[in-house]
Amino acid sequence: MPISTERTEGASLEIARTWETIRRAFAEFLTLPTLIIVGFLLLAVAMNALERAQLPSLAALHATLERNVFADAEATAGLLETIAGSLVTVTSITISLLLLALQQTASTLTAEVFDQFLRRRHNQFYFGFFIGVALYSLMTLATVNAPFNPVLAAFTALTLTVMALILLLILLYTSINQMRPSVIIDAIHDYTLKARTEHLVIVERTRRAPQFSGEVRLPVTVDRDGYVTRIDVETIGCDAACAAGRAEVVLRASHGSYLSTGDTLAEVVADNQDDAERLVATVLDAIRLERQQDFATDPANGIEELGTIGWTSISTSKSNPAPGLLAIRSLRDLLARWSLDEQSASDSESHVDQLPVVYTDTVMMVLMDTLESLAVASSESMQHQSFTEVLRAFAALLGRVSSENQRAIDNVILRILPALGDHVLTTDLERALTETQVALRNIGNHETATRVETACKRLAQTKGNLHSRSTRAMPPR
Template sequence: MGKAGRSGSGEVPQVVMTRGDESYGAWYRQALHALRAFLGISLALVLSFLLLGVLLYAVERSNAAWLRPLSDALSRHLFADSEVTGSFLDTVAGGYLTMTSIIITMLLLVLQQTASSMGNLIFDQFMARRRNKLYAGLIVGTLVLAILVRATVSESFNPVVSATLVLVVSVISIVLLLAFLYSTIEQMRPETIISDIHASTLHAREKQLSFVRRTRQEPRSSGKTVVELRSEANGYLVALDIDRLAASLADVGPDVELVLVAAPGTYVSHYDLLARVRAESASRAREVAEAVGGTFRFAVKRSMEQDPAYGLEQLEMLAWTEVSSAKQNPEVGVRVIHALRDLLSRWMVQGVEVKDEEPLPVVYVDDLMRGGLDVLESLSAVALESQEHQVLAEVLRAVNILFDRLTPDLRDRAEELVLRLLSYLDEQFLTRELDVALFQVAHTMEMLGEVETAEAIRDAREEQAAAFAFPADIVRRAEDLATGAAREPGFRGEDE
């Protein structure tokens, strides 16, 4: 659908509406997602047990000569007759049905309780772990196998080999239950949750870079006509099909350019702007807009497929809940800042490798690093609210360590972060740890030429009654100060 017209301010751009890749939300796509997320491995294991049970039944029914010695030995020592076998299988089936119900109930309670404090990402992480899928498949598969074998027991047929298999698998699954319980407890620890988010965010960044490296950072087109591509659907923009996008733009001229307004991770409502297409003629711009509309993929749930910023947001929400005055747990906040610092450090070293071939006529602004600094600022805000000096000090240490590697525009953002924090410093008890962190970041900024900001930090320190002049021997090089912390080995804020 297209629209055109005029207003008092000038010409209104034509509009092309798109529902994106409609097949992405189809029921079979949802089913495939469920299989990949959790059900696939578990169902495959259950199906394997089912097929194994059918195969053993066929072999035992055939009364093969090579199987008789084993069957006779098992009958003498374990399952003397069909009544004993049936009783055993009844016990296993009933016990496993009860155990499965209890395990599922307890797991849901534990996950719900943990998610209430750390967010719904707990469910995603639990379902993503292969060992959880394997154990779920083992428990349900054992139950299915026991029921299947029990159905074959009769006065004339005693499936001793199949019953023995049920016995072996039951013992293994019960022993592994201890490992599963330990694993579940470990998975609920904040350190494990943060580590998983950290790894997932790095993986998402790799996928995002494969897209960023094929786009332009700045507009180049000289086209005079603009057509707006707007959303007819609603939901999160979870991905852009880069190969399909490249195919849609393969034969366009130098006047055509697609400027992305919505990036993966953006929530889009009806009629929100997705992109602008610039070309020499309106018909050409409209044609391109209609061609690329199907490359946008929307979903109800946000995904980290091409969206590492979602990982940053998960870390932020996790730390915000724990650091706020509702819980006042600085440990989680400090651990999250450590993870953020590592992510930003890796991305600064990694950079964006420019490929030799000509990029696609697509303009995409990569502002992930700025988003990481925004998260640090957000955590400093909640730390000020809850009076947690440890978290504030860790934010300042992160800025101090990263500052010399930041690009000029990101340095400006880091300075802004510190200056905003200083405006509320008079409401914060200035502990020695926080004082040392302020001293370090001021010294680093002064060494790197940001004298005005360094002076502002020193002025804020001097206004606090707890601030004091450090001995001269701890005023060392900026890089030495940056690697020290008041609570870590190797740094002392006073003479020993």
């Protein structure tokens, strides 16, 4: 490949990534502050026009303010200069202190804390308001020159400054409140539920298995790396439906999947070569790759965030069981809610006109894997509370999930059972094992229930005897 061509492709890729960063910055944080700042700038222009119009209805108010507060242009300019400088200083100090506090919290609850802080609308409003008031004061200050004395605009700036100082106190409380583990985990939980709602639209409109075996099969590969953040199944499906012959697109990647350069994104199956080649181009245009996952459309991202917080807290990295238990309980609630959604989706599946697109829904699998990982982490740190909570989640939900998810839970229980040997058989853990046995027998899975019962009995043999971690559960003779 010529060097000039490589440089052109490299520059295009760099431009695309820069635009992606800008788009994400506005999507996550900058949109609301920018709108607020623009609003304050327009307010400054409007107030200047109002001052110069010298409306008779405002003459009395103008005279009162000028007589008691803003005696002349010099006094007004001094006040506005003080307001603007003070707001800039206070905002800078506040941001610095908040960043330090966020960094400290992130050292315990991972970098997800930063994401949560940026996503909250009231944080965006506060910073947009502070900067907007400062810019409003500076613009008004620029219009002050004898004999023009913008009394009304200066009074507005003073009023807005009082509001900004009150909001500063509110920001202080809300920022501290946002750094509590329960608030962070609840926010991730809620974002994940919203993302799943958007995701289910794709699931309901697509097929779970291929229904067509054509003569032409073309792979769709990517020329860059990144996470799948958007899949426009409507465009792909409509294009496949409009093909001259039969056609179907089998997606090999799901929302949130990571692809490296050259990986297969999808496979196009069609009756003729022209339709297949056209669909390859359609698929590439309809699917977007980014360097970061998109929390708004990818529920698996929220699950991974909860898993990261849980793993960091449960393992010996932090050895703090409280956030880990909160993460497990949030995952349990997601599993309970989505099991109901799956039942509703299966009931209405026959009424939905599905597109000729095959999509694999991996969200439930990611959720099961995350709970499994947290149980493994608890064995490393000997946090029996976390292992107990995972078992209790499975025991409570076994009778409420689909048969497919029952098999998945059964598989996870068998895989985490060896980790039981690292724990002491506490009263709570023994109760959770008993609840798991009962739940497994209630759904007819007696084999796994027997294995859980056997493991519990072997561990119970250590009660009253001195054992180390390595000899607590000896192999059967």
